[in-house]
Amino acid sequence: MKNNRLLLVVFFLLCLLNNTAAQSLLEEVEKEVAHDKVFTQATFKTTILALGQSVQTRSQGTMELSANSRFWNIPQRTQGFLADRMSTRFGASYALSDRLTAGLGITTFDGIFDSYAKYRILKQVEEGKGSPFTITLFQNMSIRTIPNRSINASDGFSDKLSFTTQALIARKFTRNLSLQVSPTFIHRNSTRNPSDDTSHFALGIGGRYRIGGHVSVSSEYYYLANPITSATTFDAFAIGVNWELTDLMLQFHLTNAPNMAEDAFITQTRNNFNTRDGNLFFGFNATFILHFKKE
């Protein structure tokens, strides 16, 4: 009797053993596949969200060539083809490392030459321990090259400079939704009217929502805490569609900001967002991506 009971126990033990062996081979391989830290990929596809910069930096050895245009009509009708006025910012940027990108650009209409550096300090982690946000620091310096459109009182070189500092903080909430806040500090070396502030604080809020594999809707709004007092200005707003092709990224949007350099569109937007001629700007950004280094 005792013997039988022992046999029974052994039998059950063997059954258990068999059970672990019955686990399929694939299940065992799955367990082996390393699955440590997974970083979030592509919080935004483009380095420009809508108006301002996004947290995105390109991987090392990647160059971006961009032509960002604004088209608009002026209240006095002209016989302009498609649009009365247009402005284009021709830009180039190069990723010195996966974290650091340097870029420059010149805008035709306002004659602003701008240069910037972007450095990603944190990357959002999807699985495993790590940061819940991606944080990128942005520093811009721009020079107003056209004197009569200048905010400067004098012609000195340093008077034409403006500096924009941003901390870009973004999170990819779901695979479709990414949001960003961009606390901004702008310092202008001179103003047209002495009563205006030279230092400004602003906060950008923006996001994108993916509506297809290659198409997303994006919007951005910049709240300016201390606008200039000598003229009426409005907060910059944009809403549009991003379309990602192979090496080409296209962005189409509607905005009230004609300028493209950060210090200009945040502090110098003279119109509110509506559809009246002279107030509504159609934006078209085309960015071409070149890889100089193989992965």
Place this chain on the structure above:
Amino acid sequence: MKPTILFLLLVLPLSLVFAQSRLIARQGQVSFFSYTSVENIEATNNQAFSLIDIDKEEIAISMLMRAFVFKKALMREHFNESYIESDIFPKASFEGKIIDFDASLPQSQIKIIKGSITLHGVTKEKEIKTTIENKGGQILLTGKFAMTVADYKIKIPPIVAGNIAKTIEVTFRFQYAPYEK
């Protein structure tokens, strides 16, 4: 009492032998190649895992889609984000049988692996021809096969249809060593 011990003595070594009949490859290479007149796309994954059960002639493979390395960083981003959707389907796997596999043969042998590929959440039956080489206990599996993109519900927008081949060529190379837990 005696038969029980005898039984145990018989069974325990058996299960040990059973555990040793397995082979593992931790750094298997899987590459795919898409050739069109517009551009060539090539990517390699050097971190594919595989197990072979010699007794049952079974083989299983699993890999992370994010581990594929492309020539261009942007291709990798598009591949993961828009095509293979690795945030939803992080892995690709294969499960099957190597028909008439004989691990003890010293010379190379060509065998058929019959099984199913799971990619982008779609499982498809597949027969793959493989060359098996035995190099002093280290077994090397190599081969090449074709996959049709449309079979795996990978959406390609018409505008880039010219850049991505309809049929992708896949090559693999797995080097196995005895599996110790």
